Amino acid sequence: MTAALSALFSGKPSVRRTTSKSAAASAKVDPMEEAVPAQIEDSELVTRTQAGDAEAFDALILKYSQRLYGLVYHMTSNHEDTNDLLQDIFAKAYRSIGGFQGKSSFYTWIHSISVNMTINFLKKRGRRFHMSLDDIDGGVQNDKEFIELTATSDPVRDNDLLELQQRLNEAMQKLSHEHRAVVTMFDIQGMPHAEISKILGVSEGTVRSRLFYAHRQLQNYLEEFRKR
Amino acid sequence: MEDDFKELQTLLRLKRYEQPPPGYAERFLKEFHRRKRWDVPQKRGFAAISEKISDWMGAITIPKYAYAGTFGIFAVAAVAINSFIGAPVTRPLVASSAPVAAVSSAQTTSAVEPSALALNGPLDMSALDTPFVNQGSAASDIRPRYILESRPASYEAPFSF
Numbered sequence: 001m002t003a004a005l006s007a008l009f010s011g012k013p014s015v016r017r018t019t020s021k022s023a024a025a026s027a028k029v030d031p032m033e034e035a036v037p038a039q040i041e042d043s044e045l046v047t048r049t050q051a052g053d054a055e056a057f058d059a060l061i062l063k064y065s066q067r068l069y070g071l072v073y074h075m076t077s078n079h080e081d082t083n084d085l086l087q088d089i090f091a092k093a094y095r096s097i098g099g100f101q102g103k104s105s106f107y108t109w110i111h112s113i114s115v116n117m118t119i120n121f122l123k124k125r126g127r128r129f130h131m132s133l134d135d136i137d138g139g140v141q142n143d144k145e146f147i148e149l150t151a152t153s154d155p156v157r158d159n160d161l162l163e164l165q166q167r168l169n170e171a172m173q174k175l176s177h178e179h180r181a182v183v184t185m186f187d188i189q190g191m192p193h194a195e196i197s198k199i200l201g202v203s204e205g206t207v208r209s210r211l212f213y214a215h216r217q218l219q220n221y222l223e224e225f226r227k228r
Numbered sequence: 229m230e231d232d233f234k235e236l237q238t239l240l241r242l243k244r245y246e247q248p249p250p251g252y253a254e255r256f257l258k259e260f261h262r263r264k265r266w267d268v269p270q271k272r273g274f275a276a277i278s279e280k281i282s283d284w285m286g287a288i289t290i291p292k293y294a295y296a297g298t299f300g301i302f303a304v305a306a307v308a309i310n311s312f313i314g315a316p317v318t319r320p321l322v323a324s325s326a327p328v329a330a331v332s333s334a335q336t337t338s339a340v341e342p343s344a345l346a347l348n349g350p351l352d353m354s355a356l357d358t359p360f361v362n363q364g365s366a367a368s369d370i371r372p373r374y375i376l377e378s379r380p381a382s383y384e385a386p387f388s389f
Contacts, residue, residue: 058257065253074243083256090260168239187240215233222236 042106049097057097060106061090067189068114074184075118075177076125077169085121089114104198111199115185119177164222171221179214182207 048056068089073082093110100109172180181200185191186207197204 061257061260062253065256066248069248069252070244070246073246073248079248083259086256087260087263091263094264164239165242168243183240187237188243190241190244215236218240219233219236 043102046097046100046106057094064110071114071184071189072118074188075180077173085118089117108198115181115199122177167222167225171218175214175217179210182210183214186211
């Protein structure tokens, strides 16, 4: 049953890393594309969960766990914290789903819980953390933007790009929790401004201004790195 | 303006490939069920109540203007209480604009008339119990006289070194 649900909601199969940089981006894998929620399916699953169907909530977990993992991980930069936090997020969602009235989509609701709990966790954690260093996962070699980036007239080798990504991770940690949240949702997860404003409970103008400030901060930090 | 951040946003978009390993969702689900089975019998009593309260508090959205309003009420109350408690207690000073005749020693009675203690007139110390150093009428006219509880303060130090 679990395998069937997983097959139903999983997206495209992961692409193995290729050694050739010149490989055409014939199968561009965008991990975010597979998690676009279907409004009708979510409402049905929520209704069944509220009626006591635990497997319906399992389906929601399988559907959103990967996407929410990305959201939480890019805010915490630590895999262990992300896993524990994600368990707490879904546990809270399961306890609270009885009060979910459907005024917003389940997608917005679960993202709102995730962001709030992550920010609260980060405030408690403070500066006592260590980043989980990760190589960029397989699939990036076939990404069109990655190919363009490495084929520019100012060549950026793989090692430089990896180091640049690590510096970017460090720069992300220097942002405030709220600014990091909007950068994660907009730039990394590709959410529109309207959706982010609903999740955070702020106006679209606030989202845009936070994004601008965060981009400027990140840009300045990376410029300092490049000048070295 | 967004063009200035184009390269930065490209780098940020590449971070979406930082994904958990394959099969993570299934393992996560198993862990979720395991924790649910373990948490239900463990969280009883105060822990369960505390968790429900924290969930309820998290569900409450307090508008930001409520904080300003609460602070304003608190500030007004603090000022009001401070002005009520901190009001100085003013004791009535015995003062009279009309000249007061000195009370002769022959007419001294056990009770001292308040007019004898007036600030603007000569003070007959014979009617008073406490000693008073008389340095002359002129000096006594310009010397300040402090009346505390119907008795002038003594210029002599109560103790000497």
